[in-house]
Amino acid sequence: MSWTVLTTKQSTVLWRVILYLDGKTKRDNDPFRNSEWGPEAAEAMCDQVRDFPIVSGGTTPLTMGYLIDWTPKELISKVMLEEKVFETWHDCRTVLIGDACHKFNPAGGLGATNAMHDAVVLANLINALPDHPIASDIENAFQAYKDERISWAKDAYNSSKSFRDMTATSYKAKIIRLGARMMPSWAERKLLISSENRPQCNFLPLVTNTGSSPPAAQLSLFAKRPQPDEVSKDGNDSAAAI
Numbered sequence: 164m165s166w167t168v169l170t171t172k173q174s175t176v177l178w179r180v181i182l183y184l185d186g187k188t189k190r191d192n193d194p195f196r197n198s199e200w201g202p203e204a205a206e207a208m209c210d211q212v213r214d215f216p217i218v219s220g221g222t223t224p225l226t227m228g229y230l231i232d233w234t235p236k237e238l239i240s241k242v243m244l245e246e247k248v249f250e251t252w253h254d255c256r257t258v259l260i261g262d263a264c265h266k267f268n269p270a271g272g273l274g275a276t277n278a279m280h281d282a283v284v285l286a287n288l289i290n291a292l293p294d295h296p297i298a299s300d301i302e303n304a305f306q307a308y309k310d311e312r313i314s315w316a317k318d319a320y321n322s323s324k325s326f327r328d329m330t331a332t333s334y335k336a337k338i339i340r341l342g343a344r345m346m347p348s349w350a351e352r353k354l355l356i357s358s359e360n361r362p363q364c365n366f367l368p369l370v371t372n373t374g375s376s377p378p379a380a381q382l383s384l385f386a387k388r389p390q391p392d393e394v395s396k397d398g399n400d401s402a403a404a405i
């Protein structure tokens with residue numbers, strides 16, 4: 164189990180408690196049981212961490228119990244977190260984006276950004292579909308979307324996993340934290356490579372690149388509607404040109 168306390172610019176305090184599940188605790192915290200989602204489940208979890216110390220400043224040592232009691236009950240909830248990049252992202256005319264096709268540990272703070280990146284890439288490809296797309300046009304566009312996004316999703320998954328390991332209380336986590344503190348700047352820059360993933364919508368005015376590193380290549384930025392002379396002989400429009 165690990166716990167995190169953060170202060171914000173608005174002088175409020177955010178806290179969270181994470182219980183890592185193994186074979187036994189997974190059975191006790193069955194995500195398909197309705198009782199696991201109610202206030203009682205959140206309260207039971209809070210009770211387990213009341214005595215955990217927190218860095219509070221001042222002279223009085225504080226524990227998580229203080230924070231729990233100061234927090235309005237309706238703001239405390241328990242959620243089940245899964246971590247996985249799924250293999251299937253689309254089928255026929257159905258396509259998945261965001262957490263539906265890749266779930267990351269929130270320690271990395273990458274879930275919402277990647278969901279938005281999915282939406283941008285998919286929007287470019289849908290926008291480039293011919294006026295009367297046939298099934299294969301749609302399937303090709305969805306496959307191009309997955310091809311462009313999956314390696315970024317896998318990177319984000321691995322990076323979130325590293326941050327998750329870093330915030331745990333095990334010896335392994337302590338060693339990782341020590342390594343992170345002593346990390347040379349070239350390794351830090353390598354870790355930040357995901358910041359080069361800044362996809363844009365090609366049907367909106369492009370944002371000027373002001374980052375310290377150039378944006379990574381984005382195939383869907385060049386996705387175009389097929390021109391009339393690209394319409395195939397059998398009368399159907401051809402697949403979205405990329």
Ligand SMILES: Cc1cc2nc3c(=O)[nH]c(=O)nc-3n(C[C@H](O)[C@H](O)[C@H](O)COP(=O)(O)OP(=O)(O)OC[C@H]3O[C@@H](n4cnc5c(N)ncnc54)[C@H](O)[C@@H]3O)c2cc1C
Nearest residue numbers: 242244260261262263267269271272273274275276277278
């Ligand atoms: C504690 C925590 C902290 C996080 N911190 C960060 C962070 O700092 N940075 C970051 O980038 N990401 C963070 N994330 C991850 C981020 O919240 C998710 O990755 C992101 O919200 C995924 O967006 P989504 O649209 O794919 O799914 P969701 O945001 O889950 O949206 C899905 C929506 O579908 C609705 N829905 C579900 N079933 C149905 C149905 N049958 N009919 C109609 N509607 C339905 C749901 O109610 C929900 O509104 C955090 C997540 C957690 C849990």
